[in-house]
Amino acid sequence: MNTISPFETVLRGIAITLVILFFMFPIFWIVLMSFQTNATILQVPPSIFFEPTLQNYRGLITGQLVTDTSSLEIRFMSNLFNSLFLSTASVAVGLMLGVPAAYAFARLKFRGSEDIAFTLLSFRFAPPLLVLLPLTIYFQQLGLANTYGGLIWVYQLIVLPLILWIVRGYFEDIPADIEYAYRIAGHRWWTTFRKIALPLAGPGIAAAALLAFIFAWNNFVFALVLASADKQPVTVGALAFITASGVQYGQIAAGIILSIAPTFALALYAQRYLVEGLSLGAVKG
Amino acid sequence: MTLALEKIVKAFKKDVVLDGVSLSVGRGETLVLFGPSGAGKTVLLRLIAGVIEPDAGTIMIKGRDMEGVEPEDRGIGMAFQNFALFPHMDATENIAAPLTARNMNKTAITETVGKIARMLKIDHVLHHKPKELSNGQKQRTALARALAGEPDILLLDDPLRNVDAKLRFEMRLELPRLLKDQNATVIYVTQDYKEAMALGDRIAVMNARGIEQTGTPEEIYLTPANIEIARLFGDPVINLLDVSPVQVEGGVFITLSGVPVNIDAGYSDMVGRDCIIGIRPEAIRFVEEGSAEAIPLTIEAETPLNEKTVTLGLTQNGREIMVSRPAGTPGPSQGTGYIVIDANHIHLFDRATGKRIVPVKTQAAGSQGVAP
Incomplete structure (x- = not known):
């Protein structure tokens, strides 16, 4: 390690502070907004001194959007539940399908394996809207439109390639000899997969699952087109804040805070695994 | 099995x-x-x-x-x-x-x-x-x-x-x-x-x-x-020298430093052909000057290892020969040394194919001829 001069340390501190300010300020501002009424938010010049109110949060949780002129019903809490359910279920399905597939692509060389893997990845290249139009028609004919099952299925377009390609890399990093050794010791293929491959790729699978969850959570366009009000996640549900009588900035801010909370908590909790997972390749056991 | x-x-x-x-x-x-x-x-x-x-x-x-x-x-x-x-x-x-x-x-x-x-x-x-x-x-x-x-x-x-x-x-x-x-x-x-x-x-x-x-x-x-196999086994590596055996009355000979060395009479098929002779360094020993069949060597270097001493010598026409002897036994460290070769531990290889020539069993095999 090079020794760092005090001057450099100070410069670094300033640089990091600037970066953090740049990225964190909007979030900080949203937090502030979520405790203000529309009136204080829209005053010019803006001020960070105001009388905090919980009315935005109360409105969201009770489902009664109270504006200056009217009272409107919103289903933010059910949207939040939809987001949670859709993302969790999508990731669970994605893991069940993606992890064994990733193992197959990593370990078995079969005809066209690279092509299939690439095709799956290519789902991420196509603009979602391009897929959505025909999909909408199919879904309506198949009766999948506006169902959780249909949405979870479509979410696989986001989740599956991500899990497949990340986890495949982790499986490939496990020396094949370690698995051979377990087989030769007398264990079946399936036992070897469970006791050797899965635990060793564990951090990678956790990292992939977390990323997939965040991507699924943030998805907007699939749910916008394929789901109606009762199945919509928060990303789509937030549109309800733009009302005829104006944009409810305070409630939007509170909604944002509530909707980033789960992913934020999950990321904090899984950070350890993420870092471990992403650096696993460098320090092989 | x-x-x-x-x-x-x-x-x-x-x-x-x-x-x-x-x-x-x-x-x-x-x-x-x-x-x-x-x-x-x-x-x-x-x-x-x-x-x-x-x-x-x-x-x-x-x-x-x-x-x-x-x-x-x-x-x-x-x-x-x-x-x-x-x-x-x-x-x-x-x-x-x-x-x-x-x-x-x-x-x-x-x-x-x-x-x-x-x-x-x-x-x-x-x-x-x-x-x-x-x-x-x-x-x-x-x-x-x-x-x-x-x-x-x-x-x-x-x-x-x-x-x-x-x-x-x-x-x-x-x-x-x-x-x-x-x-x-x-x-x-x-x-x-x-x-x-x-x-x-x-x-x-x-x-x-x-x-x-x-x-x-x-x-x-x-x-x-x-x-190849001869070279893979043994440390120091076996001495390999290009030779062409000659038949003289009394047996088959090769020449090292101008001194004829009697080899197994069973090798008579190879007379006049291009061969490589392989001699293990430990099948060679130093003798006093003037001993019968002694081959003069110019000593180039001596390397004492733990349990043995390896000497690198040159024949009169500049071919390298390594001699290995147990540590502590006498041997020259410079100047000229004289060696004899244990004829039973000589291998003859065909230079073209690299294969070892198996000496034909004859009645003369094993009996030592006298240098002319």
Whole structure:
């Protein structure tokens, strides 16, 4: 390690502070907004001194959007539940399908394996809207439109390639000899997969699952087109804040805070695994 | 035969690694597969273990064809060159892997693991994860894991390659006894000829063309099938000199430093042909000046090793000859020395093919002619 001069340390501190300010300020501002009424938010010049109110949060949780002129019903809490359910279920399905597939692509060389893997990845290249139009028609004919099952299925377009390609890399990093050794010791293929491959790729699978969850959570366009009000996640549900009588900035801010909370908590909790997972390749056991 | 391979062919894409290799190993026998890297030794072990399938040929274990038999059903123990320990399990769990596969109960597993660990002197690190083990301990853990299931066939893939010289020396002494105790059929892969000689009941010498010679360590050392094998075994390396034998009354001779050296009369077929003579450095000894048949050498360098002294000399026409003698025995360190060669330890190779010429047994063979 090079020794760092005090001057450099100070410069670094300033640089990091600037970066953090740049990225964190909007979030900080949203937090502030979520405790203000529309009136204080829209005053010019803006001020960070105001009388905090919980009315935005109360409105969201009770489902009664109270504006200056009217009272409107919103289903933010059910949207939040939809987001949670859709993302969790999508990731669970994605893991069940993606992890064994990733193992197959990593370990078995079969005809066209690279092509299939690439095709799956290519789902991420196509603009979602391009897929959505025909999909909408199919879904309506198949009766999948506006169902959780249909949405979870479509979410696989986001989740599956991500899990497949990340986890495949982790499986490939496990020396094949370690698995051979377990087989030769007398264990079946399936036992070897469970006791050797899965635990060793564990951090990678956790990292992939977390990323997939965040991507699924943030998805907007699939749910916008394929789901109606009762199945919509928060990303789509937030549109309800733009009302005829104006944009409810305070409630939007509170909604944002509530909707980033789960992913934020999950990321904090899984950070350890993420870092471990992403650096696993460098320090092989 | 516990293990029999017949005409095994294996290619990776267009690269043919094994082309018609046959091999058989008897019950309780230790066969050493010796050869340079890239000869296909590891591939052969993997074929036996069943983690890869041959393109052609049959593998029989205890008389049963192994085609389509999964690795876990072959009754094999294997120690990998890179150890291949399970990084997320401690040494105990690693060693116990073949036992858990049989649903053995916990106490029996603990007992068996403890016994093997004591034998291999790793009982104090049983609760350590592989990354907390030294290379030597890893190697012993891998070996213990291979032994734990008491397999009929034990495949050891250069297990001493990644350990330090001191441990390698110790293990070279310990392993033969350990393997004999197991009473398993062992295939041991190595690139170290000393290891091969120390451990093998038989040695199969492999190169890119396949198995070149199979025999006891003595056979390989004393009657190498070709120049390449002669060169691979022995330290210092065998002296190899271009010669053309001549027939003189009284026998067949070659000339070194102008002095005719009598060789086996059975080599008379090779008279006048281009040959290479191979003389082990320890088959040459220094004698006093003026002794009969003494060949003068200009001494270039003397290298004292621990148990022997190696002298490099030049013949009159500048060809290098190495002489090895036990440390502490007299010999010249500079100037001119005189040597005689033990005629029984001379090998003659055909220069064109590299193959060893087997002397034709004649009545004269063995009797020493007199230089004219």
